[in-house]
Every structure is written in structure tokens, then in C-alpha cells.
Amino acid sequence: MDIQFSLLDQALIRYRTSTRQERHATLPELLAAFNADEVSDFPALRPHQRHPWHAFLVQLAAIALHAANRETPFETAAEWHAALLALTPDDSDGAAFALVAPDDRPAFMQAPCERGASRTWKKRIATPDALDMLVTSRNHDLKAQRMVHAEAEDWIYALVSLQTQEGFLGAGNYGISRMNGGFASRPGVGVVPNGRWGKRWARDVQLLRRNRDQIAKTFGLKKKSGVALVWLQPWDGASSLSFSELDPFYIEVCRRVRIQAQGETLSAIATGSKVVRIAAKERCGVTGDAWTPINVAEGKALSITAKGFDYKLASTLAFSSEYEPTIARTLLDDDGKEGVFILAQGITRGQGKTEGYHERRIPITAKMRRLMLKQKGDEIAEAAKERIGEIADVRKTLWSALCALLGNGDQNVSDDTKNKANHFARAFEQGEDRRFFDDLAREIDADDRKSEEHDQWLLALADRASGVLEQAFVAGPRSAERVYRARGAALSRFHVGLRSEKAPPRMARVLKQRNEARKAAQSESFEEVSDGSN
Structure with missing residues (x-):
């Protein structure tokens, strides 16, 4: 099987500029456009995929910059291309950033397995929305398996959504480490500055880089030589990675899945696992995630209910000391004095279902900003x-x-x-x-x-x-x-x-x-x- 649909070399991702012009970009070109704050939105990105996509791009950039020993983001696509490729020295042909690759090679957000192993896997998935974690909602939020004319970018977003925010769905279908239990969720709470996608991305990358050593020390992660891109590690479904083996910015995967190509048409095939990919159940979602609030008294990550981010929870997350402020909730001087808000996002999960996607914007006025910068949010x-x-x-x-x-x-x-x-x-x-x-x-x-x-x-x-x-x-x-x-x-x-x-x-x-x-x-x-x- 050849390497196909490369995010490094093919313009698979669509975005719109501030003037509503639509452009296609490679992953390195997208990161360069972020650095110039040119990206207004992504036409194919669904609401529940926004946070995992933002978090993925921030973590990936922070990992690449740390590996390159660089403080500020790269400015050109060529520099980003080299930096991302340097993260996969055993796969210098870019297989780890391609949607399709041989079974025994890593593919984008897909852990390698034994050669030819996927031929025996039973679960065949024809559309990206059937792969995405919201298929468990049984049409509660979005109709399932409707994306019959999907493009490669739809599979990219579905993979990131599945592998970085999915929970438990029966034996063999385990969830991520960055949530408080299999029926919880991975919420995202952080400041959104005055600007576009790139402005927020740049500030969060800066905050991650600034807090790297503290994250490693506080949560017992490896400051050097930790596993950062979990999908590079071979996985037979019978073994778990120790939490202490991971990099502070680790990007995880939780399911065994491989994308296949029939000409220009993509599909997926999946199978279960005997154990979770990352052994971190006892941590209750306390993993150093930059966007996940932690209940101080309980020592557990936030799990939202069907009420979502109602005014009671939202005000607690934004201003109270009941939850440890997330790294991304830190206000910066260059966030701007107007148009700044705290964004809370998340999906309510239950046993075998979801109970809605929730999003809340909490405006931060100039006076609120001054109080918060002076640590007077109380x-x-x-x-x-x-x-x-x-x-x-x-x-x-x-x-x-x-x-x-x-x-x-x-x-x-x-x-x-x-x-x-x-x-x-x-x-x-x-x-x-x-x-x-x-x-x-x-x-x-x-x-x-x-x-x-x-x-x-x-x-x-x-x-x-x-x-x-x-x-x-x-x-x-x-x-x-x-x-x-x-x-x-x-x-x-x-x-x-x-x-x-x-x-x-x-x-x-x-x-x-x-x-x-x-x-x-x-x-x-x-x-x-x-x-x-x-």
C-alpha cells in the first residue's frame, strides 16, 4: 500500500480568510497562515470538532517548537514542514502525516499494527461522521452516516475528534486519558483574544511553551524524550502506555483504526482493544491539559452535565477559585482590551450516548480584565x-x-x-x-x-x-x-x-x-x- 493523502504535501484542508476567500492548504501552510492570523474559519469543521481541532494544532505546534528549541512560531510553510517531519525520524517519508499508509507504519492519528492485520478487522466505516465520536448520539445532535460525498478533510477532522475526545463505548472501545472517566468528556475552557483563529492559536502555543516545565513537574510527565505523538507507537490492542512515559504536550489516540483508499474514495476499518491506550484511570482526567478545568476540592477534571455551561457553572469556571484556572484561561497583555471573551466548549456524554454539544461565551470587559490581571477575580x-x-x-x-x-x-x-x-x-x-x-x-x-x-x-x-x-x-x-x-x-x-x-x-x-x-x-x-x- 502506498502512502496517500499527505497532510504535509497535499492541500487537503480548506479555510477562509478574513475577506471570505476560500483557500486549500497543507498542514504546514495552515500553520504559517495561523502565524499571520489569516484564517477566519474552516467551512467543513463541525461545531463539536472546534475544540479538539484547536487543541490539536496548538499541541502539535508546541511539540514541534520545543523539539526545534525555538521560542516563537515558524513563519514559513517550508520551516513548518521540516519541523513536523523532524518529529518522525523513523518515518522520514511523511507516512505519519498521511491519511493512508501501510498497516505497520504510523498514519495520521492512526497507530501502526502488524502488517496486514487490518484485513481481519470487522468494523467497516463508510463515512467520517460514522467514525466521529458523535455517532454515539444516535442522531441526537447530528444525523449519522450522512457524509456520503466526504472529502479528505472530513476524515482529518473526524480522526482528531475521535482520537482526542472519545469516551468509553462498551468493551473494547475505550476512551481518552484526558477526561474524568469513560462517560465524561474533554471540555475546553480558555480565553479568546481579539483576532481570528491564528491569534488564539499563537497565544495558547505561547502559554504551553511557558508552562512546559511546570506541567511536567506537577503531573509527573517526562521533560525530555517523552512520547509526544502517541500515534507513532505500535499498538496491538493488548498493552497500555504508562502515563509517566508521555511528553507534557502529548497528543493521544484511543482507538485502533486505519483509513483505506479506493481511488479517491476513503473509508475506515476499525477494531477493539483489550485495554486503554494510556493507563491513567486513577488520574481522573488530571493530566495537565491546557484547557480542562480541575475541581480543586475533588481533584478531578470537569465533567459537564446535560445543562452544559449554564450561568452558574460558567461563572464558576470563569471567575471562582472552585476550579483551578486552566492554562489557556490566563489573560495576556496583548489579548486586547475589547472583544475578549472566555470560551467554554464541550460535549455531554452518557452511557452509550451523547446529550448535546455545549458552547458558552463569557465576555470580558475592560474593567473585568483589569481586575483579573490584578488577581482580583474574586x-x-x-x-x-x-x-x-x-x-x-x-x-x-x-x-x-x-x-x-x-x-x-x-x-x-x-x-x-x-x-x-x-x-x-x-x-x-x-x-x-x-x-x-x-x-x-x-x-x-x-x-x-x-x-x-x-x-x-x-x-x-x-x-x-x-x-x-x-x-x-x-x-x-x-x-x-x-x-x-x-x-x-x-x-x-x-x-x-x-x-x-x-x-x-x-x-x-x-x-x-x-x-x-x-x-x-x-x-x-x-x-x-x-x-x-x-
């Missing part, structure tokens, strides 16, 4: 925590009022009524989720954020909850007698609840002040009318 975390608690209190009061409305004002509430109330209360919270960080930013940026800005937000929060309650009137009882009773009970429970001793003291205070101001205004208006009539 001020932002405290403001976010206070708001989260107040939203929860208002949601609870709203839910109680909804139960009164939908239960016809009765004291005993059925499960069906509770479920209906949950529907409306959830809609309220989802609305607050969508606007949470914009509202938080306004408070942080305000000169007097401890009083006026927060007070105005509290009033608006109460008004939005009241609006949801009124919208629910249409789902309440229809008869005149019951309508009066149910709506009266709901409104009473809502307004009294926000002003009771159990309500947030600040909420009760600002509502009282607004009511007094309105009464005073009405009184003045009445006096003016009375004076005019006299």
Missing part, C-alpha cells in the same frame, strides 16, 4: 454568586405563585401542577441565563456597582418574573370564579413572597423604595390636579 465571582442566589430566590417565589395559579389556589398541589409550574419557572431562569453575563458586566463596569446598578437589576428581575407569572394566566383556570381565586392567590403569594422575611433583604428594600416613590409621585400628581381644579 470580586467578580462574589458579584456573580450574589446574583445567582437572588435569581434562585425569585425563581422559588415565582414557582410557588405558579403552583397557586395552576392549582386553582388550592393548598394541596398535585404533581401535574408542579410540572406545569416548573415549565414556566424554567423559562424564567433560562431568560436570566441568556442575559446573565451582560447584566453582570454592566454592574462590574459601573462606578457605583454596589448600590444603584444592582438595585436596578433587582427591580428588573422582579418585573421579569412578574411578567412570566402573567403569561401563565392563560394556562390557569377558565371559569370566572376560579380565575379570580387562582390569580388572586398567585399574585398575593408572589408579591408577599418577595417582601417577606425569607426574601432577600435587598430585594424587599428596593421594592419598598420603589413603591414609596410611586405613591409619592401619585400624591404629588393628585395635589396638582386638586390645585388646578380650585
Whole structure:
């Protein structure tokens, strides 16, 4: 079998420039374009593949630069070509960066096996989306096996996605080391600077290079001569690599798969393994990954639930000390003062399925940036925590009022009524989720954020909850007698609840002040009318 579809020598990867011009590039040409920040996006890259593709390109560049003893990225494609080829001295013909190569040679993201071994493998895969890890979703997010007219780049992205973020899928199908268990995920959290793909890539490469020795020391990885490109190592499916053998920037593979070519048409063939490729179960995903948050108290990598990066988790990851900040979350002076945000990405996995791809952008204003650079992010975390608690209190009061409305004002509430109330209360919270960080930013940026800005937000929060309650009137009882009773009970429970001793003291205070101001205004208006009539 010949070496075919080389990423080093064939322009297999499409990208678009800032002027929306579409170009085809080799892998070295792409890295050179990144260095010039010319890449706007990748037309064939699917959303759930964005993080693994970014992480792969950052890790690969960091590995190549370290091997070349160079601090800054190469500027030309020829330099990148030489640097990447130097990483595979036993395969100087570039087989390790080709999609198709003989079984006993490494191919791109494909570990070598015995010559001719793949002929006995049973699992044949006709399309790249069937190879990609999201096939386990059973069409939950994307229809499976639809890419019948796939190009080589589709297989490139599918391989990177499978080999660097897949989990456990039954005996013989083991997952990666960089996640907390086989049913977890590999989330990515990091700062995105003002710029395009190359800007973020360059900053993350810089951060990895800067933290290399610390990663090796903290996580017990090899500073020198460690296994960096795991797919170069032969794998018979019966042996695992020790975690301590790895390079701090290691790029792993977790499945035994080989790409095959029939003319210009590609397909894949795969088989299971008896053991995981990297023996690191006891590490619970704590591997020195630059983008994976680690829970400080538990000592485990983050695993997202079906809620994804809701406002509670996102604010914790962005500002709180509950999770160790990822290397990529470090703010740099040249990130820019505007247009900077923290990006959280990940797939929720379950037993034999996925529960959605999740992505969240958390804007970082100029003032937030200054606080974070001065290690004062706790001020932002405290403001976010206070708001989260107040939203929860208002949601609870709203839910109680909804139960009164939908239960016809009765004291005993059925499960069906509770479920209906949950529907409306959830809609309220989802609305607050969508606007949470914009509202938080306004408070942080305000000169007097401890009083006026927060007070105005509290009033608006109460008004939005009241609006949801009124919208629910249409789902309440229809008869005149019951309508009066149910709506009266709901409104009473809502307004009294926000002003009771159990309500947030600040909420009760600002509502009282607004009511007094309105009464005073009405009184003045009445006096003016009375004076005019006299």
C-alpha cells in the first residue's frame, strides 16, 4: 500500500480568510497562515470538532517548537514542514502525516499494527461522521452516516475528534486519558483574544511553551524524550502506555483504526482493544491539559452535565477559585482590551450516548480584565454568586405563585401542577441565563456597582418574573370564579413572597423604595390636579 493523502504535501484542508476567500492548504501552510492570523474559519469543521481541532494544532505546534528549541512560531510553510517531519525520524517519508499508509507504519492519528492485520478487522466505516465520536448520539445532535460525498478533510477532522475526545463505548472501545472517566468528556475552557483563529492559536502555543516545565513537574510527565505523538507507537490492542512515559504536550489516540483508499474514495476499518491506550484511570482526567478545568476540592477534571455551561457553572469556571484556572484561561497583555471573551466548549456524554454539544461565551470587559490581571477575580465571582442566589430566590417565589395559579389556589398541589409550574419557572431562569453575563458586566463596569446598578437589576428581575407569572394566566383556570381565586392567590403569594422575611433583604428594600416613590409621585400628581381644579 502506498502512502496517500499527505497532510504535509497535499492541500487537503480548506479555510477562509478574513475577506471570505476560500483557500486549500497543507498542514504546514495552515500553520504559517495561523502565524499571520489569516484564517477566519474552516467551512467543513463541525461545531463539536472546534475544540479538539484547536487543541490539536496548538499541541502539535508546541511539540514541534520545543523539539526545534525555538521560542516563537515558524513563519514559513517550508520551516513548518521540516519541523513536523523532524518529529518522525523513523518515518522520514511523511507516512505519519498521511491519511493512508501501510498497516505497520504510523498514519495520521492512526497507530501502526502488524502488517496486514487490518484485513481481519470487522468494523467497516463508510463515512467520517460514522467514525466521529458523535455517532454515539444516535442522531441526537447530528444525523449519522450522512457524509456520503466526504472529502479528505472530513476524515482529518473526524480522526482528531475521535482520537482526542472519545469516551468509553462498551468493551473494547475505550476512551481518552484526558477526561474524568469513560462517560465524561474533554471540555475546553480558555480565553479568546481579539483576532481570528491564528491569534488564539499563537497565544495558547505561547502559554504551553511557558508552562512546559511546570506541567511536567506537577503531573509527573517526562521533560525530555517523552512520547509526544502517541500515534507513532505500535499498538496491538493488548498493552497500555504508562502515563509517566508521555511528553507534557502529548497528543493521544484511543482507538485502533486505519483509513483505506479506493481511488479517491476513503473509508475506515476499525477494531477493539483489550485495554486503554494510556493507563491513567486513577488520574481522573488530571493530566495537565491546557484547557480542562480541575475541581480543586475533588481533584478531578470537569465533567459537564446535560445543562452544559449554564450561568452558574460558567461563572464558576470563569471567575471562582472552585476550579483551578486552566492554562489557556490566563489573560495576556496583548489579548486586547475589547472583544475578549472566555470560551467554554464541550460535549455531554452518557452511557452509550451523547446529550448535546455545549458552547458558552463569557465576555470580558475592560474593567473585568483589569481586575483579573490584578488577581482580583474574586470580586467578580462574589458579584456573580450574589446574583445567582437572588435569581434562585425569585425563581422559588415565582414557582410557588405558579403552583397557586395552576392549582386553582388550592393548598394541596398535585404533581401535574408542579410540572406545569416548573415549565414556566424554567423559562424564567433560562431568560436570566441568556442575559446573565451582560447584566453582570454592566454592574462590574459601573462606578457605583454596589448600590444603584444592582438595585436596578433587582427591580428588573422582579418585573421579569412578574411578567412570566402573567403569561401563565392563560394556562390557569377558565371559569370566572376560579380565575379570580387562582390569580388572586398567585399574585398575593408572589408579591408577599418577595417582601417577606425569607426574601432577600435587598430585594424587599428596593421594592419598598420603589413603591414609596410611586405613591409619592401619585400624591404629588393628585395635589396638582386638586390645585388646578380650585
